[in-house]
Amino acid sequence: MQSSREREREEEPKNYREKVEDMRAVEGRSEGENRVLRAISSIHYGITNLQAKAGGQERNCTVRYCALL
Numbered sequence: 001m002q003s004s005r006e007r008e009r010e011e012e013p014k015n016y017r018e019k020v021e022d023m024r025a026v027e028g029r030s031e032g033e034n035r036v037l038r039a040i041s042s043i044h045y046g047i048t049n050l051q052a053k054a055g056g057q058e059r060n061c062t063v064r065y066c067a068l069l
Contacts (some may be wrong), residue, residue, distance in 0.1 A: 029037075
């Protein structure tokens with residue numbers, strides 16, 4: 001039996017995971033900048049996940065776009 005987190009991870013769009021991993025792996029950024037980017041991506045995913053559960057179609061927007069807002 002899978003935990004709810006494992007199911008959520010499987011449901012995440014592959015491109016989202018790749019973008020977050022790319023953001024975490026960027027060299028030349030300070031640890032503070034990486035923490036901010038991780039926080040933004042976590043908030044973004046939470047919002048888009050809620051929208052998807054509510055029937056919205058906003059799940060495909062990008063983390064980079066969200067960060068630019």
